Amino acid sequence: QGGGSAVIDMENMDDTSGSSFEDMGEMHQRMKEEEEEEEAEAEAGAGEEEDGEFLGMKGLRGQLGRQVADQMWQGGKRQASRAFSLYANIDILRPYFDVEPVQVRARLLESMIPVKMINFPQKIAGELYGPLMLVFTLVAILLHGMKTSDTIIREGTLMGTAIGTCFGYWLGVSSFMYFLAYLCNSQITMVQMLSLLGYGLFGHCITLFVTYNIHFHSLFYIFWLVVGGLSTLRMVAVLVSRTVGHTQRLILCGTLAALHMLFLLYLHFAYHKVVEGILDTLEGPNMPPFQRVARDIPVVSNAVLNTTAKTIALTL
Amino acid sequence: FPGLADVSIPQDIPVEGEITVPVGSHSPDEDYSTLDEPVKDTIMRDLKAVGKKFVHVMYPKKSSALLRDWDLWGPLVLCVSLALMLQGGSADSKDDGGPQFAEVFVIIWFGAVVITLNSKLLGGTISFFQSLCVLGYCVMPLTVAMLVCRLVLLAGAGTVSFIIRLIVVGAMFGWSTLASTAFLADSQPPNRKALVVYPIFLFYFVISWMILTFTPQ
Numbered sequence: 001q002g003g004g005s006a007v008i009d010m011e012n013m014d015d016t017s018g019s020s021f022e023d024m025g026e027m028h029q030r031m032k033e034e035e036e037e038e039e040a041e042a043e044a045g046a047g048e049e050e051d052g053e054f055l056g057m058k059g060l061r062g063q064l065g066r067q068v069a070d071q072m073w074q075g076g077k078r079q080a081s082r083a084f085s086l087y088a089n090i091d092i093l094r095p096y097f098d099v100e101p102v103q104v105r106a107r108l109l110e111s112m113i114p115v116k117m118i119n120f121p122q123k124i125a126g127e128l129y130g131p132l133m134l135v136f137t138l139v140a141i142l143l144h145g146m147k148t149s150d151t152i153i154r155e156g157t158l159m160g161t162a163i164g165t166c167f168g169y170w171l172g173v174s175s176f177m178y179f180l181a182y183l184c185n186s187q188i189t190m191v192q193m194l195s196l197l198g199y200g201l202f203g204h205c206i207t208l209f210v211t212y213n214i215h216f217h218s219l220f221y222i223f224w225l226v227v228g229g230l231s232t233l234r235m236v237a238v239l240v241s242r243t244v245g246h247t248q249r250l251i252l253c254g255t256l257a258a259l260h261m262l263f264l265l266y267l268h269f270a271y272h273k274v275v276e277g278i279l280d281t282l283e284g285p286n287m288p289p290f291q292r293v294a295r296d297i298p299v300v301s302n303a304v305l306n307t308t309a310k311t312i313a314l315t316l
Numbered sequence: 317f318p319g320l321a322d323v324s325i326p327q328d329i330p331v332e333g334e335i336t337v338p339v340g341s342h343s344p345d346e347d348y349s350t351l352d353e354p355v356k357d358t359i360m361r362d363l364k365a366v367g368k369k370f371v372h373v374m375y376p377k378k379s380s381a382l383l384r385d386w387d388l389w390g391p392l393v394l395c396v397s398l399a400l401m402l403q404g405g406s407a408d409s410k411d412d413g414g415p416q417f418a419e420v421f422v423i424i425w426f427g428a429v430v431i432t433l434n435s436k437l438l439g440g441t442i443s444f445f446q447s448l449c450v451l452g453y454c455v456m457p458l459t460v461a462m463l464v465c466r467l468v469l470l471a472g473a474g475t476v477s478f479i480i481r482l483i484v485v486g487a488m489f490g491w492s493t494l495a496s497t498a499f500l501a502d503s504q505p506p507n508r509k510a511l512v513v514y515p516i517f518l519f520y521f522v523i524s525w526m527i528l529t530f531t532p533q
Contacts, residue, residue: 090433101508101511136518140521140522147529148529160419
């Protein structure tokens with residue numbers, strides 16, 4: 001039922017270059033393959049053909065072509081829907097968001113406390129909620145700092161720059177450290193690395209939140225050393241506890257410490273152009289309040305903060 | 317195909333029939349009859365639905381009407397009007413007017429998508445577009461605050477106006493956060509409400525801070 005007979009109508013063949021043996025052999029081979037496919041689709045599309053009926057080469061190829069195209073379409077659609085349900089399924093990320101508020105608070109506080117025991121591997125919680133929220137908070141703080149420091153971004157937007165910087169740091173440095181950890185035979189997974197670095201941004205958030213509002217140079221350096229240093233020490237200690245070998249420990253920890261501290265320095269100085277102006281106002285008590293060029297710092301808050309900074313400087 | 321060989325319509329028998337399909341049963345939401353109504357009725361029905369949701373935001377009671385029939389017209393209107401009002405209030409350079417509109421738009425929609433994904437990942441029972449709808453409608457108090465700020469800034473940009481603006485924006489920010497929390501936090505397990513509320517707080521904080529630091533040219 002539905003099978004083509006072996007009779008080939010020579011008059012209807014229109015794209016063979018003469019009836020040489022090679023062409024005939026090739027065509028016969030193709031016919032056989034198409035016949036096998038057609039048998040597989042016999043129930044689907046062979047209803048039009050009747051026994052013994054043969055439409056000639058064109059008709060056969062047309063129907064088979066349609067069936068082949070249909071089969072390819074079905075296969076492609078199946079593959080695409082399978083891939084979509086695999087990658088667009090956010091349930092993959094669900095286990096990493098399974099936290100309680102108490103746990104998040106505990107982990108935030110722990111990220112500032114360096115661990116003492118580095119002889120056996122410290123536990124790292126592989127959750128992504130806390131780090132993600134910290135990155136977004138850092139973006140908000142950075143936006144505030146950029147606006148108050150009159151940053152003009154020519155080829156983009158403030159928001160784009162802030163998001164790009166923070167997410168780029170979190171994802172990029174995590175990947176780089178994961179790669180280094182892989183080279184140094186360290187026992188850490190990618191999610192744990194993301195989580196560790198994300199919680200390390202808590203120190204950055206605190207430092208920037210304070211120093212973007214109180215523009216006092218030495219205050220920033222104190223915060224940079226103390227707060228940044230504590231969170232770096234914590235991350236370094238956890239990494240050291242999971243690595244063996246002195247050289248490997250040194251490489252990993254040196255890289256992480258350098259990147260972490262330098263990032264905080266970068267965030268402060270790249271988006272904070274008012275430092276020179278503040279230092280000028282500290283020269284004498286008769287200087288006028290801080291003059292701005294165009295930005296919209298409310299006069300009240302700025303005057304309050306400046307007098308605070310001035311009194312602190314005078315009492316030191 | 318012997319049967320198909322002579323498919324032809326005989327000339328003397330006209331082809332006729334009915335095009336309209338008679339409606340056998342009345343479906344509850346009258347889908348068939350809305351095609352015939354005048355355009356004014358359609359628009360008024362949609363406007364009434366949007367207006368009802370605005371009223372729900374003003375008095376955030378725990379009702380399910382906002383969640384059940386979600387629509388994104390209200391959020392779109394609010395977002396566009398907020399972005400238009402926030403335009404032109406940037407630094408001296410001329411080329412800052414453009415990105416301002418795009419910034420606000422992107423912040424609102426991208427932020428709403430992130431909050432929705434976050435609440436879904438934390439085990440929420442609300443659907444994607446319902447959450448977008450609620451978050452978009454709760455931007456309304458902040459749009460009102462923006463209007464008030466612009467009017468206050470017309471009168472001058474001194475200390476008093478800053479304090480007035482601070483109070484107004486702060487109150488509206490609290491209202492927005494409370495309104496959206498009233499709708500969204502119910503769909504979470506009870507001990508995780510704080511985890512969902514914090515991103516919403518951050519989202520409205522960023523928007524209200526953009527409103528507060530706005531000064532016209």
